[in-house]
Amino acid sequence: MTTADGLVVIDKEAGWTSHDVVAKARGVFGTRKVGHSGTLDPDATGVLLLGVGRATRLLRFLTPLPKRYVGELVLGAETSTLDASGEVTAVHDMSDVTPHQVSEAASHFLGDIMQVPPMVSAIKVGGRRLHELAREGIEVEREARPVTVHELAVAPVDASAGVYRIEVSCSSGTYVRSLAADIGSALGGGGHLRALRRVAVGSFTIEEARPVVSPELLSMETALRDYPSVLVDADLSRRVANGQVLASEEITAEGNGPWAVHGVKGQLLAVYETHKPGMVKPAVVIPN
Template sequence: MGRKRKGRDISGILLLDKPPGRTSNSAMVVCRAIYNAAKAGHTGALDPLATGVLPVCFGEATKFSQYLLDADKAYRSTFVFGQQTNTADADGEVIAEADASDLTEALLNERIADFRGDIEQVPPMYSALKKDGRPLYELARKGIEIERQARPVTIYEYELEHFEPGVQAKAVVRVRCSKGTYIRSLAEDLGQQLGVGAHVATLRRIAAGPFTEQGVVSLDVLQQLRDAEDFAGLDTLLIPVEQALGHLPAIHLGDSAAHFLRQGQAVFHPGAGQSGTTTLFDHQGRFMGIGEILDDFRVKPRRLIANM
């Protein structure tokens, strides 16, 4: 029999405004402590320098965190041209400098267009990707660089919002992209193409899947509620997990079908006309979990919540 986790048995998604200077994991740990939650996890790492939308899942919501990990993301970032760092962001050491005063807004827009659509991107050495079980950043800190395979990513939007010319020119860009995209690599590759080098000075995630920065809550606000022991106020900030899955089709099951599906059995549903992943709701409209539509109009459970 497994050991019961300590803490409150709560479920839902918190949209944290991750502060700068923290890893995503450390921010999640603080949230878990503030909520005194039995179980928590985050949904995709942000660089310590980065701020913005970090969905933190509690309880049963952690079962579905992969869907937010796989979701598209959007960012606003400041690129500095004429200065290259070893981490491709402002936290690293400057390793090369160049005069970027000839850079113009027109030229920048022209080169940015080359990076829209389906592209190949080499992950940076200072990343959480693992080689033989070790994060690449651990190797990078020891001065070890290994060959990385380019990976396909999709850049849906890449727009220049503001340009400031100079020896170290600055550009504010907005990017909407597929999972696994490194904004630092976008900056570095753009700077390399322009021949002056570049790095990320600021980075903010403004959307993750269906969630935007309009709904985020800071650690300071959470701590104030915790200091007041206002757990009810904290809990009202949690979003039902099904809101993260609104892009999936939904199936509502009758009482009998819902019962057998909870037992792990595939059930017939006349509305299940095409194969694929679906959200499942019982006859009272309560979220049950994720299912898979089979070719024969049956639905089988894939991942169900336990507290029903």
């Protein structure tokens, strides 16, 4: 059978790992050539991008896209995983905390910040993933990493119970569970995250997401809609298809790239990126 090629925007259910979604999609599309971009925790729901067929080669460009989340910050209880799936490790009386104080504390986490990855993350330390070490009861030192929180808003859901809705727009690699825990600590107690839902990855929103059992396959061209696009003529198309390094002005490449390079019929030919000054090179060439 002919392998499908394209992007799928999935609305992941709670209880599914990102790998579970990929495995199901392989059955739906009848190919093992399926991958995902931007892992979601099993308890989290929402937007998960899948590449099918040749579009798996484009996933590396989707991972860095900014993310948007909604969830609930629960003050007064710290957990081993920083979210509701873990065991409670500490309890604090935070009944006197006001919504204004929560908003004020949250405001200190806007912009460029340093964040320590949680032990339940997939980051590797010493060749092993942190969540694997965590399952064995091992905790290791983690270096803080720079992330950017573009927007952060909190609003009371049940202030008397210490429950607040949290909305976050952030760079790739930001841990919302860490934000929740850090806000709790900044208020003199602790907190954790629950009901996390990713509502957007770049321009791909929850409104266009579908269940994995009934996915909609978007085109290869659509997969790169968040990147600048350039159109080349037939002669240059042949050179692009051969993976040639080009002068920036040949593809009218403006900005820092990467650039999605399209042929005369609008088909995706390649993704180019900066090379030497005034030159661009192919990061991915798509066989047509």
